[in-house]
Amino acid sequence: MIFLARRLVFYFAAFVLAITFNFLIPRLMPGSPSDRIIASFQGRLSESQVAAIRRSYGFDGNLWEQYITYVQSVFRLDFGISTVQFPEPTAALLFYGAQWTLVLVGLAIFLAFFIGSFMGIHAAWNRGGFFDSFFTPINVMMNAFTPAIVALLLFYAFSLQLKWFPLGRAHDPNLMQNWFDLKFVGSVLYHATLPVLSILLVSFGGWHLGMRNVMINLLNEDFVVLARAKGLSENRIKYRYVARNAILPQITSLALSIGFMLGGALVVEQVFNYPGLGKFTFTAIGARDYSFIQGQLLLLTCSVLVANLVSDIANVMLDPRLRGR
Amino acid sequence: MSDLTHTQPFALRAESASEFASRAPDHVELMRELGVRPRPGWTSRLPPGLASFVTNGKGMAGVVILLVLVLMSAFAPLLSDYNPNRRAGKPHVQPGYEHVLGTTRLGKDVFTQLVYGGRVSLGVGLGAGAFAAVIGLALGISAGYFGGRVDDIITFFVNVVLVLPGLPLIIVIATMVEAASPMVIGLVLALTGWGWSARTIRTQTLSLRTREFVTSAELLGERKWRIILVEIFPNMLSFFVGGLVLGTIAAILAEAALEFIGLGDPNAVTWGTMLFWAQNNLALQSGAWWEVWPPCIAIMLTGAALVLINFAVDEITNPQLKASRKIGRIKRFLTRRGRGADVF
Amino acid sequence: MSSDRALLEVRNLTVDYVGDNSIARAVDGIDFDIREGEAFGLAGESGCGKSTVAFALARLTRLPGLVSGGEVRLDGQDVLKFDKARLKAYRWREVSFVFQSAMNALNPVIPISEQLIDVMETHEPGLSKEEARKRAIDLFDLVGIPPARLDEFAHQFSGGMRQRICIAIALALKPRLIIMDEPTTALDVVVQRDIIEQIVELKNRLGFSVLFITHDLGLMIEFCDRIGVMYSGELVEVAPSGSILTNPQHPYTRALGNSFPPLTGPRVRLEGISGTPPRLTDLPPGCRFAPRCPHAMPICHTQAPELRFYPQHQSEAACHLLN
Numbered sequence: 001m002i003f004l005a006r007r008l009v010f011y012f013a014a015f016v017l018a019i020t021f022n023f024l025i026p027r028l029m030p031g032s033p034s035d036r037i038i039a040s041f042q043g044r045l046s047e048s049q050v051a052a053i054r055r056s057y058g059f060d061g062n063l064w065e066q067y068i069t070y071v072q073s074v075f076r077l078d079f080g081i082s083t084v085q086f087p088e089p090t091a092a093l094l095f096y097g098a099q100w101t102l103v104l105v106g107l108a109i110f111l112a113f114f115i116g117s118f119m120g121i122h123a124a125w126n127r128g129g130f131f132d133s134f135f136t137p138i139n140v141m142m143n144a145f146t147p148a149i150v151a152l153l154l155f156y157a158f159s160l161q162l163k164w165f166p167l168g169r170a171h172d173p174n175l176m177q178n179w180f181d182l183k184f185v186g187s188v189l190y191h192a193t194l195p196v197l198s199i200l201l202v203s204f205g206g207w208h209l210g211m212r213n214v215m216i217n218l219l220n221e222d223f224v225v226l227a228r229a230k231g232l233s234e235n236r237i238k239y240r241y242v243a244r245n246a247i248l249p250q251i252t253s254l255a256l257s258i259g260f261m262l263g264g265a266l267v268v269e270q271v272f273n274y275p276g277l278g279k280f281t282f283t284a285i286g287a288r289d290y291s292f293i294q295g296q297l298l299l300l301t302c303s304v305l306v307a308n309l310v311s312d313i314a315n316v317m318l319d320p321r322l323r324g325r
Numbered sequence: 326m327s328d329l330t331h332t333q334p335f336a337l338r339a340e341s342a343s344e345f346a347s348r349a350p351d352h353v354e355l356m357r358e359l360g361v362r363p364r365p366g367w368t369s370r371l372p373p374g375l376a377s378f379v380t381n382g383k384g385m386a387g388v389v390i391l392l393v394l395v396l397m398s399a400f401a402p403l404l405s406d407y408n409p410n411r412r413a414g415k416p417h418v419q420p421g422y423e424h425v426l427g428t429t430r431l432g433k434d435v436f437t438q439l440v441y442g443g444r445v446s447l448g449v450g451l452g453a454g455a456f457a458a459v460i461g462l463a464l465g466i467s468a469g470y471f472g473g474r475v476d477d478i479i480t481f482f483v484n485v486v487l488v489l490p491g492l493p494l495i496i497v498i499a500t501m502v503e504a505a506s507p508m509v510i511g512l513v514l515a516l517t518g519w520g521w522s523a524r525t526i527r528t529q530t531l532s533l534r535t536r537e538f539v540t541s542a543e544l545l546g547e548r549k550w551r552i553i554l555v556e557i558f559p560n561m562l563s564f565f566v567g568g569l570v571l572g573t574i575a576a577i578l579a580e581a582a583l584e585f586i587g588l589g590d591p592n593a594v595t596w597g598t599m600l601f602w603a604q605n606n607l608a609l610q611s612g613a614w615w616e617v618w619p620p621c622i623a624i625m626l627t628g629a630a631l632v633l634i635n636f637a638v639d640e641i642t643n644p645q646l647k648a649s650r651k652i653g654r655i656k657r658f659l660t661r662r663g664r665g666a667d668v669f
Numbered sequence: 670m671s672s673d674r675a676l677l678e679v680r681n682l683t684v685d686y687v688g689d690n691s692i693a694r695a696v697d698g699i700d701f702d703i704r705e706g707e708a709f710g711l712a713g714e715s716g717c718g719k720s721t722v723a724f725a726l727a728r729l730t731r732l733p734g735l736v737s738g739g740e741v742r743l744d745g746q747d748v749l750k751f752d753k754a755r756l757k758a759y760r761w762r763e764v765s766f767v768f769q770s771a772m773n774a775l776n777p778v779i780p781i782s783e784q785l786i787d788v789m790e791t792h793e794p795g796l797s798k799e800e801a802r803k804r805a806i807d808l809f810d811l812v813g814i815p816p817a818r819l820d821e822f823a824h825q826f827s828g829g830m831r832q833r834i835c836i837a838i839a840l841a842l843k844p845r846l847i848i849m850d851e852p853t854t855a856l857d858v859v860v861q862r863d864i865i866e867q868i869v870e871l872k873n874r875l876g877f878s879v880l881f882i883t884h885d886l887g888l889m890i891e892f893c894d895r896i897g898v899m900y901s902g903e904l905v906e907v908a909p910s911g912s913i914l915t916n917p918q919h920p921y922t923r924a925l926g927n928s929f930p931p932l933t934g935p936r937v938r939l940e941g942i943s944g945t946p947p948r949l950t951d952l953p954p955g956c957r958f959a960p961r962c963p964h965a966m967p968i969c970h971t972q973a974p975e976l977r978f979y980p981q982h983q984s985e986a987a988c989h990l991l992n
Contacts, residue, residue: 014485021494026501128652137383137636144628146578148585148600149621156609156617216645219669220731222773228669229729230788230838231760240787241776248778256487263492267582271604281493282586285500293500300493308488319778320822348698349683349738355692359735364690377689648733651687655735664749665756669731 003322007312011305018301022294023070027063074298080291082284090291093280094299100170101276103192105258105265108199113254115200116207121243123208124215136212139205147264151198151271158194159272165194168273191274198268199261210253214246248319255311259304347662359654374563374641384637390630394623398443407434409441409594417613427615429599430606438594439619445595447627449511449580454573456515461522461572462565466553468523469530480527487520492579499588506590510583514576522568529564533557567638574631581624596620675702676845676878677726677748682739684721684730686949693949695721697902698739700976703846708872708879710893710910712886712925714946717899719882723848726880727764728756761788765839769851771831775823781834782819788841808837812867829860836868846878854883865892886925890914898922901946901957904976908984918979918986921958956989964990 045053061069073079079090119139123132142150158164171177171187178184218224219242227241266278273279277296284292316322350358368376378384397404407413413424413434420427426435468479495513499505505513533539542552583589584597587605591598599620603609608616640647652668659666684696696718703709711719725736728748741748743763751759768774776784785805789796806816812833814826823831832852839847849868853861869892872879883889889896890910897907898921906919917923924942944961947953953960959969968989976987 010481010484011488013481014488017485018489021489022497025497127649132649137633140636141629141632144574144578144632145625146581146628148582149624152600152604152609152617152621156614160609213639213643213646216649217643220645222768222770223776225669225724225729225731226766226768226774226835226838227776229727229760229764229766230791231757231762232787232791236787236791240779245776245778259488259490260492262490263579263582266492266496267586270586278586281496285496285587288500290500293497297490297493297497300490301488304488304490320780321777321824347738347740348681349685352692352694355685355737359687359692361687361692362690645732647689648687651733655687655732658735658737664736665728665751665753667728667753667756668735669729 004312004316007309011309015302015305018298018305019071019074020067022298023067026290026294027066079295079298082289082292090289090295093292094277094295097275097277097280097296098299100274101262101265101269101278103170103188104195104199104268104274104276105261107192107196108203108265109254109258109261111196112200112204113207113250116204117211117243117247117250119204119208120211121215121238121246124212124219124242125238127212127216132212136208139208141205142201143203143205143209145202146267147198147202148267148271150201151195151268154194154198155271166191170275195265195268195272195274198271199264202264203257203261206253206257207250210250211243211246214249215242218242218246248315251311251314251318255304255308258307259300262300262304358658359651361651377641377647378637381637381640383633387630387633387635387637390626391634394443394627394630395447397440398447401437401440401444404440405434405437407437409433409438410592413437417608417611417616420615426619427613429602429616430608430611430613431602435599435615435619438599439596439623442595442599442620443623445507445593446577446580446597446624449507449514449595450573450577450627453511453514453518453576453580454569454571456511457518457572457576458522458565458569460515461519461568462526462558462561464519465523465526466530466557466561469527470534470549470553470557472534476527479523483520483523483527486517487524489517491517492582495579495583496586496588499583505583505588507580507593507595510580510589511576514579515572518572518575518579519568522565522572525568526561526564529561530557533560563638563642567635567642570631570635570638574628574635577624577627577631581620596624674705676705676707676743677703678740678742679703679722679726680740680742682722682725682741683737684718684725685735685737687733687735688950691950694952695734695902695949696725699899699902699904701897701904701907703878703880704894705845706876706878707895708881708893710881710883710889710896711899712884712889712896713899714925715884716946718902719899720850722899723766723850723880723882727766727848728759729766758792761844762792762842763844764846764848765842765844767832767835767839767847767849767852770855771828771835772823772855774835775831777823780820780822781826785819785834785838785841788838792842804841808840809834811840811871812837828856829864832856832860832864833867836864836871840871840875843875844877846880848880848882850882851884852881853888854885861888868892886914898925901952902949903957903987904985905958905988906984906986907976908982908986912982912984916982916984918982918984918991919958919988920962920964920990922986924961956987966990 077091079094082088082090082093116139119135123136126132159167170191171184175181175184175187224237224241227237232241265276266281268274269276269278270282277299281293281296283289284296349355356362364376365380368379371379410433412432414428414432416428416430416432418424418428418432424434424436426439428434429438464479464483468476468483494517495510498513499510502509539552539556542556580589580595581597581600584595585600585604587601589595589598589601591601600617603616603620606616608614655668656666659668679699679701681698681700682696683694683698686693686695699722701709711722713719721730721734724730724734726741726748728751730736736749739749743759748759775781782802782805785808786801789801789804805819809816809819814830814833814837818826826834836852852868853864856864865888868879881889881893890913893910895907896910896913897904898913898919899905900921906913906917906922908918913922914926917926921942928942942961947957947960953970955968955970955972956962956965956974959965962969966989972989974987974989976985977991978985979991
């Protein structure tokens with residue numbers, strides 16, 4: 001429990017740091033967002049209008065006052081008003097986009113982790129064999145093909161040329177959003193196939209290699225040799241004695257990889273015109289919608305922190321050595 | 326091969342009491358059957374780590390690919406007469422004699438852009454990777470060697486850097502500086518990409534910290550920075566190279582991704598901005614595949630080359646991985662003799 | 670206690686370590702028997718190949734090791750040629766293993782009870798859960814650990830208790846031979862004594878044979894019936910433990926004995942052995958001990974001596990001085 005408590009303290013500190021970072025970045029950069037807007041009116045604004053713009057961006061008062069206002073607004077989930085879709089609050093847009101990104105990243109991580117880990121187990125068990133010598137390098141190399149390229153390739157082949165998959169959207173626009181409607185869920189999966197595949201193809205190699213290398217080191221541990229000496233069945237040694245232990249560091253990496261996966265989703269959504277956070281961020285970048293861009297960073301940071309907390313809890317449940325601490 | 330006794334430490338022994346027992350092949354026979362070759366003579370002057378790198382097929386294949394890419398970029402002006410920033414022909418000319426890889430929608434020569442773009446993309450990637458690896462090395466060794474409060478503070482920041490999502494953070498920073506030049510992107514990537522290597526090197530330093538040669542150097546009153554430089558750093562070299570390679574992959578991919586989504590300076594010629602323009606000009610939709618695939622393939626080749634190098638480095642830092650390569654021959658050796666071939 | 674019937678006959682056993690650019694012969698064609706009910710000890714400096722022998726007998730040689738030649742016969746059959754099914758029956762029913770480090774030998778994330786019961790379930794498919802658990806409790810009783818702790822994890826036990834658990838696991842199927850690879854080296858002296866006494870007591874009660882490996886010659890003489898001395902991958906002497914120190918035949922055995930304090934009697938000056946063993950990739954042509962041997966003759970540097978039986982001493986030794 002002390003272990004989890006310490007981790008909680010760390011995550012809180014990291015959260016505070018992230019907020020502070022987020023607060024400081026626009027204030028340290030030359031030309032704050034509000035200054036840019038004011039400048040774009042080329043001096044046609046009155047004093048009070050300038051003050052109002054500054055206030056609405058949280059740039060009035062001294063730095064400390066600004067910081068307090070900022071932290072308060074974060075905890076109220078108030079990220080300001082979107083300039084792209086003008087009257088909409090940024091928070092609403094963020095959460096709308098986040099649900100679709102969650103669909104993509106959730107599916108991709110789940111599949112990549114399981115496919116990659118199983119391949120890694122197989123490769124380590126038959127290390128030096130054909131599967132290991134051939135697919136391990138290939139899979140890991142795919143890791144170095146950025147999601148953007150794989151997405152372009154898939155988009156070109158399956159959406160443009162073969163027309164098997166749609167050219168955009170997260171679901172059939174004629175269907176109402178209803179997660180209990182199988183037809184709707186089917187449409188969501190259909191639209192998500194290629195984007196998920198793009199992220200999946202560039203990330204499962206990492207799990208493959210990670211699992212393989214951890215497994216190979218474990219195969220030389222005394223407790224695995226003892227299991228072999230005991231005459232246990234191959235599957236029991238493989239899964240219960242080796243993979244069971246090898247999965248622990250993988251869970252930690254899983255949580256840490258979510259940030260990377262989210263980055264990949266950002267790009268993939270752009271290619272597939274998928275209405276997730278990345279697509280909105282892209283629009284926001286074009287329109288210099290600072291409240292949205294900052295909001296997405298905060299949202300993503302929080303989700304990574306939560307994922308890490310979940311992985312810590314999973315590790316405590318799976319590793320008896322952590323329980324007593 | 327002149328010194329036979331040297332390469333033949335065990336020769337055939339006289340028949341022992343158990344003449345019927347199956348005898349093991351002698352040294353030369355065994356070397357041949359298991360495909361073990363003595364270290365090539367020309368590597369004898371190299372340090373063992375480097376020697377096993379240069380004799381590693383995967384690693385050297387990666388080096389060759391990378392070298393070709395680097396040389397093509399370095400000698401870009403010799404390879405093409407066009408200016409990468411200027412119109413060189415009609416828009417969307419198909420690949421042919423005039424334009425090896427065709428032209429873009431704005432009539433720029435794709436091959437020229439590719440080789441000039443490599444200068445920036447590879448430069449920024451290698452630079453950011455190296456910078457990140459150096460930060461990781463410095464912080465990792467400091468944390469592991471000094472321990473105590475220094476370790477606590479550094480570990481905290483390592484964990485923060487690991488936890489913060491890199492690309493979204495870079496997006497925020499890149500947006501704030503308007504069109505981010507490749508230099509800025511590289512700098513930001515370096516400053517956010519040192520987490521992994523710092524963590525690995527810290528762990529390695531911790532295990533080295535208590536070894537005899539470090540302890541004895543301390544007892545002899547060596548200065549701390551000297552111990553770090555002379556005793557610890559050489560042992561971290563392969564981990565440092567590993568961090569460098571992984572950091573470079575990450576930087577090249579992230580730079581391409583950032584520029585692809587339009588955060589870079591659109592006037593800079595890099596593989597990422599080439600992709601950005603291709604996507605913006607709907608090159609794929611209008612059938613101009615030659616505008617899209619060359620930068621894609623260049624990025625993929627670079628990534629693949631670095632991954633191959635990383636495989637070789639992994640086998641040096643983790644001998645277990647290398648031993649695995651022998652398993653097939655060992656299994657066949659046992660099978661041929663009717664023995665159980667369950668090798669672990 | 671021990672009969673003259675051999676349980677395990679080791680003939681010409683050869684183990685190589687396959688490196689990247691070289692091969693090292695860690696065990697070079699050794700011959701010995703382990704008799705029924707006997708405790709056989711393997712002694713020698715670290716790196717002489719004694720653990721390698723132990724792992725080879727149990728068919729547990731790990732990469733990059735390779736048993737490249739020889740036979741290990743049990744009831745007339747070659748263990749090294751066992752197929753999967755026969756090997757499974759050989760493992761643990763006939764030969765079990767106790768490792769040097771009990772901490773590493775127990776899986777840290779699986780409860781001890783499971784590690785004790787799975788071996789019974791594997792080899793006795795009809796066994797009911799209750800019966801298996803009852804036997805696990807009995808085994809805990811046997812090695813003196815409260816059965817209430819059966820479901821705990823390895824890290825919750827002290828070092829000595831962990832080694833007892835490993836012994837309990839080794840006894841689970843009442844094997845004919847238990848290989849003990851430095852079972853007490855990682856423990857402090859008091860615990861060490863406890864464990865050895867317990868092993869002696871269990872051995873007397875259950876009648877299994879033991880292959881005992883340690884670099885502690887004193888402990889070995891106390892516990893074992895016969896001792897084999899290894900040097901640089903070869904067996905240089907095999908003798909009853911009673912006479913190995915009092916009447917050593919091989920100069921290396923004598924030197925090894927001189928570097929240990931006698932258990933009783935006056936204090937004597939300890940003599941170490943000067944020099945170091947040769948590297949396995951660069952062995953001398955004749956007797957491997959010759960470069961360090963105080964009595965080396967010219968023949969020792971050119972021709973390797975064979976292990977021969979000398980009836981007058983009831984021992985085997987490989988040394989030109991004896992001819």
